[in-house]
Structure formats: structure tokens, C-alpha cells
Amino acid sequence: MVLAVVLSVSTTLLAAYGIQQLDVYVSLYAIECLVVTLLFGYLHPRARRVLEGIGYVLVGSFLLIVLVKVARILLLAGPR
Amino acid sequence: MKRSIHAARRALQELLRRPSPYVRLGIALVFGGALFVLIAWLIVSSIPLVAFGLSVILIGVVALALARSLPDVPPEASSVMLRTGLENLSALVEEIGLTAPALYLPSRLTGSVPMALIPLRHNSAQPSIRRALATRLIVSYGPDTQDVGLLVRTAGTTVMQLLESRPGGSPAELESAMVAVLVGRLDLANGLRFYREGTRMVVEVAAPRLDQRDLWISRSLGSPLASIVATMAAEGLDTPVRIQGEDWSAGQVVIALEPLNEAIQ
Numbered sequence: 001m002v003l004a005v006v007l008s009v010s011t012t013l014l015a016a017y018g019i020q021q022l023d024v025y026v027s028l029y030a031i032e033c034l035v036v037t038l039l040f041g042y043l044h045p046r047a048r049r050v051l052e053g054i055g056y057v058l059v060g061s062f063l064l065i066v067l068v069k070v071a072r073i074l075l076l077a078g079p080r
Numbered sequence: 081m082k083r084s085i086h087a088a089r090r091a092l093q094e095l096l097r098r099p100s101p102y103v104r105l106g107i108a109l110v111f112g113g114a115l116f117v118l119i120a121w122l123i124v125s126s127i128p129l130v131a132f133g134l135s136v137i138l139i140g141v142v143a144l145a146l147a148r149s150l151p152d153v154p155p156e157a158s159s160v161m162l163r164t165g166l167e168n169l170s171a172l173v174e175e176i177g178l179t180a181p182a183l184y185l186p187s188r189l190t191g192s193v194p195m196a197l198i199p200l201r202h203n204s205a206q207p208s209i210r211r212a213l214a215t216r217l218i219v220s221y222g223p224d225t226q227d228v229g230l231l232v233r234t235a236g237t238t239v240m241q242l243l244e245s246r247p248g249g250s251p252a253e254l255e256s257a258m259v260a261v262l263v264g265r266l267d268l269a270n271g272l273r274f275y276r277e278g279t280r281m282v283v284e285v286a287a288p289r290l291d292q293r294d295l296w297i298s299r300s301l302g303s304p305l306a307s308i309v310a311t312m313a314a315e316g317l318d319t320p321v322r323i324q325g326e327d328w329s330a331g332q333v334v335i336a337l338e339p340l341n342e343a344i345q
Contacts, residue, residue: 011132025131025135026131
């Protein structure tokens with residue numbers, strides 16, 4: 001429930017501010033997921049492992065988005 | 081890679097075999113969220129809506145993860161088995177007429193797992209345990225012929241197996257271990273505080289959900305909740321512990337424990 005509320009509020013706030021970059025949303029979701037998993041530290045071990053896996057996937061997605069952006073910048077800059 | 085695919089397939093089969101509400105909700109959210117993402121990306125072309133769809137998928141995966149944390153045995157069945165076991169032990173102890181407060185012993189003094197010793201005689205002198213006791217129901221714990229008692233496993237004995245490692249002896253470590261077990265794993269309370277008060281230790285349990293004090297065995301072992309914390313304290317401190325008292329009030333129970341360092345010689 002906490003995660004649902006946090007995700008809903010953050011998505012609504014970012015949309016209200018007119019954020020159009022998906023990587024901003026993904027990075028915020030990753031942070032929220034990791035924080036909530038840490039706060040509820042006494043989860044069942046099996047559930048905790050899956051939640052940590054979700055966190056890793058989100059962080060990996062964020063890094064992938066950053067790499068794509070960097071590659072795009074480098075390609076646009078081109079060789080001098 | 082093959083092992084992870086096999087583990088994922090086994091987890092999916094396990095989930096589908098027991099379609100709990102969490103599983104149905106999780107599957108609905110994941111598929112609904114994926115469909116929403118596709119529509120938002122391809123048709124509406126709205127990044128906030130795509131992000132919203134991703135968050136729905138995320139919550140669906142969390143719901144599926146929570147489904148895996150449901151207990152294998154329903155709580156009602158567990159309660160029935162606990163009550164049955166306590167009533168049997170209570171009948172045995174009542175037949176013998178034991179009323180002496182139990183001494184919770186660490187595994188070092190039992191040779192196996194933490195257990196409780198109920199002395200046959202009830203006097204104010206502390207039992208003097210000089211060596212690890214034999215793992216039998218009726219044991220002799222001292223030089224006197226009347227130093228005989230019942231060595232029994234308690235709820236705390238089984239609860240200790242839920243811990244990944246033995247708890248440390250400091251109040252912070254013991255509190256952390258008790259919270260992890262009572263609040264996290266067993267959901268028997270909403271919160272717990274553990275602190276020293278002079279020579280005794282005090283455990284404050286908020287909103288306890290296990291109160292079976294109406295049995296004869298509670299006169300010796302205390303309530304199941306007190307029994308669990310006493311066992312954990314004995315194991316963490318590596319010294320026998322006795323329950324000094326329990327104060328049950330609305331929404332809270334305060335358990336006083338007395339470590340008996342002098343009992344080890």
C-alpha cells in the first residue's frame with residue numbers, strides 16, 4: 001500500500017510539473033522501491049528477495065537509459 | 081542461467097498452484113499495466129501515462145512477491161496446533177503439580193537447543209547448574225537429590241530456528257533479533273522495546289497478538305510470548321534467564337526478565 005501511494009503521488013507530481021523524460025520517472029521509481037524495501041526490513045525472506053530483484057532491474061534500466069543518452073550525445077557530437 | 085530459469089519456472093508453477101488473492105491481483109496488474117503502457121506509448125504518445133503503466137506493473141510484481149510470502153499453514157491451523165501442544169504439556173505439569181518458575185537455558189547448557197528447566201521443588205534459591213544437562217525430559221541439574229526438573233522445549237526453542245544466526249548479547253542486538261522474529265516473521269506484535277533496568281531486563285511488546293495465559297503451564301513457563309523472549313534473551317546472553325513477571329495492559333505487555341549469571345559455575 002505504501003509503495004502504491006508513493007508511486008501514485010510521485011507520478012502525479014512529475015506529470016503535473018510537465019516532465020516528459022521517461023528516465024526521470026524510472027530513476028524515481030527505483031529510488032522509491034529501494035527505500036520502501038529498506039524501510040520494511042522485516043519482510044519474509046522470499047518476498048524480500050523478489051523486491052530486491054525489482055530494485056536491481058529498475059537500477060539497471062536507469063543505467064541503460066543513461067548509457068543510451070550518453071551514446072546519443074556522443075553520436076550527435078561526432079568525430080571532430 | 082539455466083538454474084535461474086528453472087527457479088523462475090518453479091516459482092511460477094507454485095504461484096499458479098495456489099491462486100491466492102495476491103496472485104490474481106498481481107497478474108491482473110501486470111497484464112493491465114503492460115496493456116496500458118502499449119496504448120500510452122503507441123496511441124496516446126504520453127510519457128506520464130507510460131510511466132503510470134510502468135508503476136502499475138511494478139505494483140503487480142510486488143503483489144506477486146507478497147503472494148510468495150504467505151504462510152504455508154493457515155494461521156488458524158497453527159493456532160490449533162500450538163494450543164494442543166500447550167494443553168498436553170500443561171496437563172503433564174499439572175499432574176506432577178509443578179508451579180516453580182522455569183529457568184530458560186541457553187543451548188550451551190542443554191547441549192542442543194535452548195530449552196526451559198522446570199524445577200520440581202519451588203524455593204527461592206537459584207538453581208546451581210554446573211554443567212550441560214542431559215537431553216532428557218527428567219534431568220538432574222544439581223548435586224542434591226532433589227535437584228531434579230523437567231527439561232522441555234518451548235515455543236522459543238522453535239522460534240530460534242527462524243533466526244539466521246545466534247543473537248548478540250547487547251540490548252540493541254537482542255531487540256533487533258526479537259523485532260525481526262516477533263514483528264517481522266511471526267507478526268505477533270506491532271513493536272517491541274528491550275532495555276536493561278538495573279540487574280533485570282525489560283521487554284515492552286506493543287499490541288501483542290498471542291495471549292494464552294489460561295493454562296497451568298503458564299505458571300511455570302509464562303505466556304507463550306514471554307517464553308519466546310526469555311528463550312531469545314537466554315541464548316543471546318548465554319546465561320540462564322527467569323521470567324520475573326508479566327504486566328498485561330490494554331495494547332501492551334511488559335515482561336521482566338532476570339538473568340542468572342551466578343547460576344553458571
